[in-house]
Amino acid sequence: MNYINRHCKIQHRILSVGGEVLYKNIDGSLDDFLDTGLKALNIAYPKFYKMDRPSKLGFIGAEVLLKGAGLLERYAPDEVAVVMASAHSSLDTDLRYFESMKTIASPALFVYTLANIVAGEICIRHGIKGENAFFVLPEFDAAQLCTYVEMVMASQKTKACLAGWADVMGEQHDVFLYLVEKTNTAGLEHTEEQLQKLYQMNYGKVDSRP
Amino acid sequence: MEKLIADLKRQIIEALNLKHLKPDDIGDDQPLFVEGLGLDSIDALELIVLLQQHYNIKLADPQEGPQIFKSVKTMAEYITSNKTA
Numbered sequence: 001m002n003y004i005n006r007h008c009k010i011q012h013r014i015l016s017v018g019g020e021v022l023y024k025n026i027d028g029s030l031d032d033f034l035d036t037g038l039k040a041l042n043i044a045y046p047k048f049y050k051m052d053r054p055s056k057l058g059f060i061g062a063e064v065l066l067k068g069a070g071l072l073e074r075y076a077p078d079e080v081a082v083v084m085a086s087a088h089s090s091l092d093t094d095l096r097y098f099e100s101m102k103t104i105a106s107p108a109l110f111v112y113t114l115a116n117i118v119a120g121e122i123c124i125r126h127g128i129k130g131e132n133a134f135f136v137l138p139e140f141d142a143a144q145l146c147t148y149v150e151m152v153m154a155s156q157k158t159k160a161c162l163a164g165w166a167d168v169m170g171e172q173h174d175v176f177l178y179l180v181e182k183t184n185t186a187g188l189e190h191t192e193e194q195l196q197k198l199y200q201m202n203y204g205k206v207d208s209r210p
Numbered sequence: 211m212e213k214l215i216a217d218l219k220r221q222i223i224e225a226l227n228l229k230h231l232k233p234d235d236i237g238d239d240q241p242l243f244v245e246g247l248g249l250d251s252i253d254a255l256e257l258i259v260l261l262q263q264h265y266n267i268k269l270a271d272p273q274e275g276p277q278i279f280k281s282v283k284t285m286a287e288y289i290t291s292n293k294t295a
Binding site: 035044046049050103104106107108111 | 228262
């Protein structure tokens with residue numbers, strides 16, 4: 001049995017960890033939320049400003065998820081896996097890149113026209129070198145994520161896995177990341193039902209804007 | 211030259227999303243890559259785009275890149291000597 005030891009969400013410009021709201025900026029745009037969020041969380045990482053929106057969302061999620069988790073103190077870099085999924089892949093960035101092509105195509109945007117670059121940014125930041133996979137799915141699919149993460153965790157090599165959903169299209173965004181380990185510290189078994197329950201939990205005030 | 215250098219600093223910050231910096235944080239002779247501002251190869255491509263967009267200058271020989279993009283000052287000197295009227 002594997003366990004969900006930490007989990008976080010970013011929805012409606014509200015960042016929450018383990019069910020507690022850590023930061024929110026519901027009045028501004030998603031870009032405002034991301035940039036002010038980085039400052040509010042006291043994260044110094046200049047490369048963040050170069051990232052696209054999917055990567056920024058995944059980066060902030062992983063940051064709060066792994067802060068204080070001591071992951072790479074307990075595991076070797078290649079013992080930590082990353083398994084993520086989204087519905088819109090890199091479409092948000094693809095469209096911005098397409099727009100830039102009307103004048104001179106932006107090389108800085110081009111490098112983000114891949115869905116799995118968010119996983120790469122997280123791995124670079126945290127020194128993770130284990131298995132990684134990124135799926136494009138019609139919607140959050142607890143069964144698919146659970147099955148694949150269990151398969152990765154069943155390998156001799158993997159001891160922990162950062163997994164979850166990081167989807168963005170325009171102002172619409174939906175992030176649910178969690179940390180799976182073989183040891184139990186939070187009493188949450190890694191099952192499809194548990195993932196679905198955590199994903200559907202609502203935290204804090206939610207506005208109705210698109 | 212002073213105005214061009216000031217313009218370049220603002221344009222570099224905007225084009226490269228260096229939101230953590232202000233124009234005054236960039237020295238005229240400060241290396242742009244590695245030990246200076248820490249720019250990377252993708253940033254180098256964005257600098258080439260910047261020259262084309264703002265100054266209508268196309269880099270004729272990519273081998274010249276490291277010398278042209280050594281600092282804001284070397285960029286300004288290159289623009290001054292290559293800008294079309």
